[in-house]
Amino acid sequence: MHTTPLTPELLRGALDLERTAHGLLPHRLPARARAQCADPQLAMVESQPSGVRLVFRTRATTIELDTLPTKRVYVGAPPRPDGVYDLLVDGRPAGRGSVAGGNTLTIDISAGTSERRPGEAGTVRFAGLPDAVKVVEIWLPHNETTELIALRTDAPVEAVTDGDGKVWLHHGSSISHGTDATSPTSTWPALAASLGGVELINLGLGGSALLDPFTARALRDTPADLISLKLGINVVNADLMRLRAFGPAVHGFLDTIRDGHPDTPLLVVSPILCPMHEDTPGPTVPDLDAPGEGRLRFRAGGDPAEKASGKLTLGVVREELSRIVRERSAEDPHLHYLDGRELYGEADFGDLPLPDGLHPDDAAHRRIGERFAALAFTPGGPLGDGAA
Missing domain, CATH: 2.60.120.260 (Galactose-binding domain-like)
Incomplete structure (x- = not known):
């Protein structure tokens, strides 16, 4: 040997x-x-x-x-x-x-x-x-x-030095990391990369997609042809910041990435559907009342009334991300937005519920990957050939 x-x-x-x-x-x-x-x-x-x-x-x-x-x-x-x-x-x-x-x-x-x-x-x-x-x-x-x-x-x-695809740099939460996928090629980013014919660099960081400046600098300094950011769920999970801080943090994250990738197609993706946090803030906590189910489950630890004081829910996060991208895209035609519920929404939750209340299973990873490839990588898509 x-x-x-x-x-x-x-x-x-x-x-x-x-x-x-x-x-x-x-x-x-x-x-x-x-x-x-x-x-x-x-x-x-x-x-x-x-x-x-x-x-x-x-x-x-x-x-x-x-x-x-x-x-x-x-x-x-x-x-x-x-x-x-x-x-x-x-x-x-x-x-x-x-x-x-x-x-x-x-x-x-x-x-x-x-x-x-x-x-x-x-x-x-x-x-x-x-x-x-x-x-x-x-x-x-x-x-x-x-x-x-x-x-x-x-x-x-x-x-092998002759790479045959564009480099796709992706950042996201545990869902992008691949939690509950059965293997490394069945995570939704790996599936989407295969379908899109691109070379994946996956910076999905379970629990740590928190708009950290050092992560933005890592994205800035990594050569890439295409970039996507799936933002929001971990900020809610951790109950990390209020609305007043979230918007400027997103702007700063994007500003840093644009310092190194001024014209690279960049797609901001909001969270997929997660019913427990759609209208209820974090933190996300273990569900200690469900020990007999044979697996860890989660629940929302916040109170819907706390939205009034600036606490974040997924609904609030989507509205803010959509607004930020819409306003920035007037001067940045290479910046795009995708509502994460187009990847996994209410109908999908009825068909393929989140087993632990937070993470998709293997079948849902495949559905998300297939939909992302169809929405993002096809001609005319935000990360496809001819993307602005």
């Missing part, structure tokens, strides 16, 4: 690669951004490699990847399945696997505490592949921090 050094040329979708005692840890925020926020929740989600994949050309029939995963365990919730590695050959699904063991991060949401325990590395193996030159992609688990240790193949590997 050939052992190929893991180098940046083999990886796509990460903004930074950290050398660790074990190997290479992909990050979706650069080191400077990480240094500006000590929030352990952000550290966890930005190191989960949603959209990050190894891409190389080879005629190998057997591929082995050694990794050290970090598994999450939530106190009071059933065990989570192992993270999934998706194998694509020439763009088509060709295998799926997992790595057992690894480090363990035990999280007590109610107490706001966590505990980390070290574990052993493991191997995901793909065999019986076609004996022909092909482009191989290994999509890393979207919801499991993954340190890359070694890549072995039974034929030499070379980096």
